[in-house]
Amino acid sequence: MKTAVGTVKEATDVSAFADFKEITKARLAVSVVFSSIAGYFLGADKIDFTVLLLLAFGGYCMVGASNAFNQIIEKDLDALMNRTKNRPIPSGRMTVTTASVVAIAMTIAGIVSLYFVNPKTAMFGAISIFLYTCVYTPLKTITPLAVFVGAFPGAIPFMLGWVAATNEFGIEPGTLFMIQFFWQFPHFWALGWMLDEDYKKGGFKMLPTGKKDKGTIIQIIMYTVWMMLISVVPAFGVTGTLQLSVVAAVIVFIMGGVMLFFAFRLFDNRDNASARKLMLASVTYITLMQVVYVVDKFV
Structure with missing residues (x-):
């Protein structure tokens, strides 16, 4: 008992x-x-x-x-x-x-x-x-x-x-904020694309155009490009004590390019499978990007 x-x-x-x-x-x-x-x-x-x-x-x-x-x-x-x-x-x-x-x-x-x-x-x-x-x-x-x-x-x-x-x-945390700010748009819109039908049951408006169309994907691509550019700005010595070596900047830029590749795949296919790959690529990017930044500082 x-x-x-x-x-x-x-x-x-x-x-x-x-x-x-x-x-x-x-x-x-x-x-x-x-x-x-x-x-x-x-x-x-x-x-x-x-x-x-x-x-x-x-x-x-x-x-x-x-x-x-x-x-x-x-x-x-x-x-x-x-x-x-x-x-x-x-x-x-x-x-x-x-x-x-x-x-x-x-x-x-x-x-x-x-x-x-x-x-x-x-x-x-x-x-x-x-x-x-x-x-x-x-x-x-x-x-x-x-x-x-x-x-x-x-x-x-x-x-x-x-x-x-x-x-x-100051400029340093402001830069970190902007990197993660722009990253969120392709991440959440990829998720919103995958779950669009379910979101609509709850009345949620998550996609920028309100539907799974070219306009949504073009915005995903634009924000991904902005994310890529802002992520390497510290390599140019304009962000105070937040710095990034040329090698680290190239690595971060290439990782962003992988996200951009999957964004274009979504543009071509316009299906949930492509949106899922973009979402997973975005999660991988934000984690590895932060690791690269930290490793670059101490190495």
């Missing part, structure tokens, strides 16, 4: 943890933490592991809170879409009250943790939560410009790490 009770409790704990990961979008949160840490390494003269831990924890809470608030607001719409109907709230596994407690607790924990790093870092973290929850989320059912608005909080993590390391905002 004790064994049975213990097994049930263990299963319940596992289920609750899985729901926590889902409502905070753990994989996305971890990728955001990775970006923040990369930015920290780029800005830091020496590594302070206390600051690094606070940044990682605060960054996770920041993203987790934003996603929890998002799922509370969109619970009814999530129930209409195949990819989201099994989320904790629409499936009934988690109440709105519980989700609200999680979101509020993570907001407080995240901002406080980032404040212990420095006030500017906490300020940008708070701005990110506000923009994602109060501006981007409600705009998704109103206008495709929601993606533009959402790109602002999405671009904050890379620069957040620099601000955490230096307590300053």
Whole structure:
């Protein structure tokens, strides 16, 4: 009997943890933490592991809170879409009250943790939560410009790490912000292309032209080119202490070229398979680009 009770409790704990990961979008949160840490390494003269831990924890809470608030607001719409109907709230596994407690607790924990790093870092973290929850989320059912608005909080993590390391905002973190800002358009529009039919069930307007057409792909290509150009600007010595060697710049540019290749493939094929390849290429690009930047600084 004790064994049975213990097994049930263990299963319940596992289920609750899985729901926590889902409502905070753990994989996305971890990728955001990775970006923040990369930015920290780029800005830091020496590594302070206390600051690094606070940044990682605060960054996770920041993203987790934003996603929890998002799922509370969109619970009814999530129930209409195949990819989201099994989320904790629409499936009934988690109440709105519980989700609200999680979101509020993570907001407080995240901002406080980032404040212990420095006030500017906490300020940008708070701005990110506000923009994602109060501006981007409600705009998704109103206008495709929601993606533009959402790109602002999405671009904050890379620069957040620099601000955490230096307590300053200038051309260096601004450049990191712009790289990740322009990257988000081909990334999210590729995702929006793949999930267009499902998004429409929830009333979301995610593609720039509102449909899967040439106009959407042309914008994907344009933003990819802008991303490629901005990603190598530090090699020209115009971004203060944020620098990039010629070799690293060539590597980053070639990686961006791979994304551009898949963008043109989408232009030729206009199918979900091509959009998926572009989306995967974009995820690979943003991760490897940040690795190249950090390795280039220390090597």
